[in-house]
Amino acid sequence: xxxxxxxxxxxxxxxAWREHLRNRLAAHxxxxxxxxxxxxxxxxxxxxHPQDARAFKLIDRGGDVLMxxxxxxxxxQRLVRTRFPGGPFPLRLQYGGRxxxxxxxxxxxxxxxxxxxxxxxxxxxxxWTDAELLExxxxxxxxxxxxxxxxxxxxxxxxxxxEDSGLSESLRTQLHGVFDRKSGPxxxxxxxxxxxxxxxxxxxxxxxxLYGGPKVLAQARRLPLGARAAAALNHLERVADLFGRERLxxxxxxxxxxxxxxxxxxxxxxxxxxxxxxxGGRYGGHDSSTPPTQQGAGFALGLERLTEVAAxxxxxxxxxxxxxxxxxxxxxxxxxxxxxxxxxxxAAELARxxxxxxxxxxxxxxxxxxxxxxxxxRA
Numbered sequence: 513x514x515x516x517x518x519x520x521x522x523x524x525x526x527x528a529w530r531e532h533l534r535n536r537l538a539a540h541x542x543x544x545x546x547x548x549x550x551x552x553x554x555x556x557x558x559x560x561h562p563q564d565a566r567a568f569k570l571i572d573r574g575g576d577v578l579m580x581x582x583x584x585x586x587x588x589q590r591l592v593r594t595r596f597p598g599g600p601f602p603l604r605l606q607y608g609g610r611x612x613x614x615x616x617x618x619x620x621x622x623x624x625x626x627x628x629x630x631x632x633x634x635x636x637x638x639x640w641t642d643a644e645l646l647e648x649x650x651x652x653x654x655x656x657x658x659x660x661x662x663x664x665x666x667x668x669x670x671x672x673x674x675e676d677s678g679l680s681e682s683l684r685t686q687l688h689g690v691f692d693r694k695s696g697p698x699x700x701x702x703x704x705x706x707x708x709x710x711x712x713x714x715x716x717x718x719x720x721x722l723y724g725g726p727k728v729l730a731q732a733r734r735l736p737l738g739a740r741a742a743a744a745l746n747h748l749e750r751v752a753d754l755f756g757r758e759r760l761x762x763x764x765x766x767x768x769x770x771x772x773x774x775x776x777x778x779x780x781x782x783x784x785x786x787x788x789x790x791x792g793g794r795y796g797g798h799d800s801s802t803p804p805t806q807q808g809a810g811f812a813l814g815l816e817r818l819t820e821v822a823a824x825x826x827x828x829x830x831x832x833x834x835x836x837x838x839x840x841x842x843x844x845x846x847x848x849x850x851x852x853x854x855x856x857x858x859a860a861e862l863a864r865x866x867x868x869x870x871x872x873x874x875x876x877x878x879x880x881x882x883x884x885x886x887x888x889x890r891a
Contacts, residue, residue, distance in 0.1 A: 677715075830848055
């Protein structure tokens with residue numbers, strides 16, 4: 513094995529495509545007021561870190577346990593607490609860089625090293641900020657030629673329904689897993705195995721089917737909702753009204769990382785691509801008693817997966833020409849071409865190289881012609 517499992521080399525032209533996408537997205541985030549930050553790849557070990565079980569760990573010479581960065585949100589939260597304790601809020605930040613996971617992540621295409629870009633909106637928790645992130649996510653995809661569609665949910669809605677049902681914590685955890693997999697047969701089996709009453713069975717089965725357009729919100733209203741579930745649904749409806757209900761798909765059985773996300777969550781898909789390409793949501797507190805530094809929401813996307821989706825929308829690279837002198841190289845670049853300078857006077861070697869590279873034209877001074885023509889002139 514030449515490379516560690518879950519890692520890969522990036523070759524031309526993929527490298528150019530990735531850098532193009534990265535630069536376009538960073539510029540787009542900036543136009544929305546999201547300022548860039550750079551965060552260390554090495555972090556102090558924290559057993560409470562959400563990715564602690566999956567992070568690479570190492571020990572430095574002083575005996576301190578360190579971790580390779582495994583996700584960005586926790587690092588951004590640390591940055592805000594220490595560098596921007598007084599705001600000004602809301603604080604809009606963007607980031608980008610490499611992440612590492614000790615275990616392969618199936619949702620990341622089995623990669624253990626990958627690049628992630630994203631934004632965080634810290635210090636405000638309102639329907640307007642949530643709607644802003646939905647709009648920004650779609651416009652970011654659009655700026656790189658990808659037409660996205662959004663699914664939104666609120667894990668707090670399902671969590672409240674399950675908590676109000678009086679079920680044990682263990683059973684609620686199992687149900688969250690079933691809802692996350694959207695498995696009707698598994699849900700039915702779990703209900704039978706635990707002897708749940710008919711009324712609760714109807715409610716849970718209905719929640720598992722709460723997926724689709726705006727009508728899903730009305731269907732959810734007909735369920736027996738406690739105060740917390742109703743509040744979650746109210747918030748989601750307000751966000752949807754600000755963004756545009758008809759532009760969204762709703763998944764009220766969404767249970768993704770329910771212990772982490774405290775508010776709405778969303779994910780984006782692209783036509784012709786089955787896997788999620790962007791995801792995010794609200795974490796931390798979101799009421800008036802929560803300090804601004806602990807109110808946050810954002811989204812992230814994996815550059816490798818986005819490149820796979822967006823490559824078909826990226827135009828061809830500029831033509832590469834062989835420059836026989838410096839003046840020719842400058843002239844070619846002024847025309848928007850890529851100029852590779854000759855490195856030898858051996859015309860046969862230059863001819864072999866350009867044939868292998870698929871380079872058809874050469875330039876000398878301000879004269880452009882075929883490789884064969886200009887090499888013959890030099891000879």
